[in-house]
Amino acid sequence: MRQVESSCIRRRIVQAAIRLHREIGFRKTTVADIARGASMSPANVYRFFPSRQAIEEMVVANLLDRMSAAATLAARGDSALERLTAALRTISQLHQHRLEHDSKQHELVAAAVRENWAVARSYTDRIRELVRATIAAGQASGELRPGCARAMTCCLLEAMEGYLNPPRINTAAVRPKFDEMMDFCTGALRH
Template sequence: MNKTQASPGGSPCPRERIVQAAIRLYRAIGYRKTTVADIARSASMSPANIYRFFPSRQAVEEAVVAGLLGEVCAGAGIEARSNVSGEERLEAVFWTICQRHEHRLAHDARLHELVVAAGQANWPVVFFHAERVRGLVGSIIAAGQASGEFRAGSATALARCTCEAMGSYLDPSRIRTRAGRATFEEMMSFCSGALRNAAPAQVAGLRLQYRPTCRA
């Protein structure tokens, strides 16, 4: 039987039992205080059995983070497929991600601490999540370019720049920081303006208005 599949009868497979046991413990005492022995006891198996499915304690932590970030991406993916304008879909995607992180911080602070630590340690699972988000954003931008809503250019590069601009609302480690940062609405307005496909006359007008200041 594949280690990631459910056991006969629909019960969780051993790997999933381990992950769920770890989540319970992380919520109760935090990931830093949780040992492999604790996880094994909570999952009703031996520590040696844990290592059959995960090579280390960090591997268990990474599996938990992957699940948490996967839920965030799943919610964002639903918004990315909605039948509204590109700007509205982008806003919904970013807002969903931001709200999922803020909800975890408010209601699951110890799990949020693990997600933040994973990002600060540059775990591969965090990079994979960021790539998935950029992929969602890139697909929305590409569709907007095809419809004429967004300006021309590399959708991949535009997605990267847009995600960087919205970073304080996408990065779990920056969710808590509010002082001095632009509001979500202000950042979305900025990004939408940068992506919007300006009419040729508007672009020409902007160029005519710009005059470099001559220095003496």
């Protein structure tokens, strides 16, 4: 029972932080603000999280975990190229949606990626492994050209960075549409 109660309190703290991040931005949000928003004292917040950074990391981890799960779910199709396209399109659309509809949360995720937080590195590793495994499977089936799957993964993700990397996503950026860039990349991967 104690663990369930602790989990509920942690969730309440995180939800208060999310509300405040959306209202005033994560940089202006203090632990005292979060405590007020969660109807508790700052000392009580510190019982569950050692710092404001730890709360922010939990917020980012939850967002990126959902993105990773959505990309993995989308990566189901007949061909490796379809799976790659679906997974990367899902990531791009989720980042773009957050930028347009929840810009302050997008700013937090972008900061986590830019500052190389552990939760951002973990997410990046999961996506890189999803792409690498899909490329390797495509190579094994003969659909994708032979070569080092790890190097091909790095090249693909580097080419698609403007669509997948939160600090680089910008509604005003002049670049090819996602489908145009993905077509170019899949053409390079095709056997």
